């Protein structure tokens with residue numbers, strides 16, 4: 001057996017703990033920050049429709065597949081492929097996931113840092129009485145600064161490292177079980193507020209009425225990328241978490257429940273944001289700034305807005321934290337098991353390398369704004385290339401591996417807990433991972449990259 005002791009592996013304590021941790025990974029800035037602005041830039045309701053189809057037809061099967069690989073192998077993504085496909089190049093899929101983890105953690109933690117700035121601004125009353133234009137200018141001033149974005153990044157990164165150092169069970173499981181439901185409740189209150197703003201109907205129509213003429217290759221590629229990003233799939237996060245799940249857990253149910261929670265939070269975020277976008281006269285395609293301009297605007301209109309703002313941004317930071325730890329955990333599991341490092345050494349190494357990437361990402365509109373790769377700043381490069389390329393490619397290879405190169409019997413055993421559960425859906429699942437998902441991902445890819453035309 002290679003360098004580590006199976007018995008020492010941490011594991012999740014309960015079924016609810018698994019859901020909390022996996023949903024904690026899935027639900028985060030991807031739902032509340034990324035989903036609304038990507039939807040706003042890519043056709044509104046049309047995007048939502050495509051997104052829904054992708055979650056059900058591709059997202060859930062890919063998530064199940066990752067959990068199967070992780071729990072079967074009980075290892076980090078690289079080690080898992082080495083064990084399940086010895087002496088074959090499949091471990092490269094795991095390695096690609098680790099690379100994606102570095103890139104995601106860099107820009108994602110930068111955005112998580114923005115939430116800390118917004119907690120601070122709420123506390124000093126920085127938003128008070130500001131119009132949408134002023135809120136927008138305020139965000140730009142902050143983002144183009146050369147110290148604060150990096151400082152908040154460092155603070156958030158250290159918090160992430162601290163929790164990951166402590167191990168999975170106590171820190172992650174405990175906090176998410178309380179914080180996630182609270183975030184839910186506040187988000188619903190904000191939806192109600194947003195929907196009662198004058199002119200809110202237009203925003204709701206933008207979100208819910210698909211204009212089919214707006215569905216282009218890019219829309220579909222962006223929806224695919226957003227689905228992978230939001231569900232935390234395609235890079236081994238759920239292989240890693242799957243490796244901590246006990247053998248009695250029903251993996252298919254877990255995948256469905258986590259995906260539904262994730263979808264629900266994204267839709268709630270859309271309902272909270274778009275009515276306000278139209279009521280305040282903001283452009284739905286304001287990009288990464290969208291959420292950070294609209295939310296303070298809504299809070300201004302609420303009685304007790306400052307309290308709500310404070311609670312909301314704190315909970316958003318926590319939701320981001322339960323996602324950043326899941327990404328760092330991929331890197332740390334890889335370092336400890338493949339490079340034989342102690343957990344402490346792995347966390348330190350991961351954190352230091354993240355400082356370089358993450359500070360660069362957080363200063364992408366400030367000090368580093370002149371650094372452009374393929375015409376994008378570092379932040380945008382990491383954001384786009386992970387969601388739209390690395391994750392779907394990883395997902396494609398994961399389902400192809402399970403569907404074509406790994407014995408079907410083992411997959412079935414893993415999903416049925418060695419025969420204890422009925423898996424009536426198995427034939428459908430197998431058809432999806434062998435044909436539908438890989439073909440769909442490949443087509444969307446080629447079309448989105450302009451290599452084929454329908």
Ligand code: PHE
Pocket residue numbers: 025026027028029030031104228229230231232233235237323324326327
């Ligand atoms: N799913 C997380 C979110 O939506 C982000 C994430 C992506 C986490 C990939 C882990 C892996 O916020």
